[in-house]
Amino acid sequence: MDSGPPTKRAKVATRCACACAGCSSASGGKRAPTRTDAQKLDAILAVIKAQNWTFACFLFNTFRTKDVMGGAVKRSLTHAQMVSSFLAGRGKRIVAHIVEQWLKDPAGxxxxxxxxxxxxxxxxxxxxxxxxxxxxxxxxxxxxxxxxxSQEAESAVKLTNGLHVSVGVRNPEKKVHWNVLGADTIPQVEAVIAKEQPTTVYLFYKIAMRKPRRRNGVILERKTRPARGVVTHAISALNFCRTDQANLLPLTRGILYFGSSAPIELMNYNARIRNMPSYSAVRRALVGLSAQEAANTEAHGKDPTTAGFMLIDNCQNQHKQRDLRIGRENVMNVGMSGLYMEAPDIDVAVFDLTDKRERIQRNKRKDVTVDQLLRFIDQHDADVTGALLFLETLTRCIPEMKTEHTEVHRRYKATATLVVPPGQAVVHPLASSGKKQTILTEFKDGMLDFLQQVGQTPDHYLKRKIPIGGDGLTYAILQQLQIYLQFDDDPFTSFEILEPQLHHPQTKLQTRTPLLALKTSRKSELPRGVGFGFGQ
Structure with a gap:
């Protein structure tokens, strides 16, 4: 009996919930009912169970790389392609999705x-x-x-990353210098840590900062106690604990404590918790830095193509006995201190001693008149400067005019005849002297010591003037000393090479003293501060 045309077996169309490319197949003809994900999973698990495997054995053998003999597992082409696609994250379902479900599953x-x-x-x-x-x-x-x-910390403390400075003789190529200690030290350490230890920095920020708050949809930035510096110093201390050679930032802190006259117990405590090197290490570093600075100062002073000037003053330090006993007493240490500053924009020819002697010999001073001196003054510039000075006094002292202070300051710069370019002066501290400034013989010995530090000795010195300034007492004693030594033929031993000058702040103070009396005088009919412009 004819039962009709033979029925073609319909292809089963399947699609899983993950919607991945490997889980869908095109169907020809009529589409059969789709199996659910649960039905597919049950079918696969039944096959696994039929092989006497557990689900863990299935996963382990799917991803294992070594066999029981320790050799590499040989995978079929289909097996290798599926594992490679899954582990490389080329499908819509990646490893992270699986791990997320494992952590969320109540069974775990x-x-x-x-x-x-x-x-x-x-x-x-x-x-x-x-x-x-x-x-x-x-x-x-x-x-x-x-x-x-651990890997990041080991990478950060390598010798080539810049966190190492040597205070001894083991690594002379990494010898500590003043140019690595300063305002750029912390940013330099931050840059190294951010580059070599990004994961560490991330975790430390998670510890140091809470989730930022929002106000009207705007994230509020933290303004007090920023975590950036705390994180940098904490990681730096840990790196220093890992190896005592990664000591750039800890050594900077030790020098700060030393310069602040911190008690030795405080420095020992910080060295114990690895916040800074030991007291002896800090002292060795400072001794080395002092020797480098002394050599740089002497080299600059000896160079005939460079110029500089000195500032000196008396200094006192009271040594007070905290534990009074027999034979102990409070002592006032008196001495002299000095600075040597470079003058890179000055022509060294103006300090030539021979040229000055020749000009003095010509004695042109006898022909100078007051009219000649007045012609040297730029009267227009003097008038403008005087007006601006009066306006500056008004804007500083009258609250209603403070808004114009910025404009007055700008005009000072715009109308100046000679504009001094902005720049930072290079200052070299000189070693202190224990000589007393008020005793002339000791003052002379102290001056010889300062001159030796800038490379000027009786056997070798440059025959040119050295500007040297100080307060009124220093200026007067220098002039008095030159008068006493004027009959010495040698320019060095007679201190002819010195050019005494009254230091600018001292000159300003002495100029403003009578003006200050005028400002605060009850007899003045002008408001306080307004009389400053009429001081002269």
């Missing part, structure tokens, strides 16, 4: 009273020995991040 939840809770984020038990999925994953992440932090 560990009861609160279970002993397995001690395995969470464990740092001692290898993650390969932990059974529960949540404990294994958290321990894996903890131990992996720990290894990463």
């Amino acid at each position: 939840r560990i009861p609160q009273n279970s002993d397995a809770n001690k395995f969470m984020f464990s740092t001692t038990i290898p993650y390969t020995e932990i059974g529960p999925v949540r404990a294994a994953l958290t321990t894996f992440s903890t131990q992996t991040v720990g290894k990463k932090l």
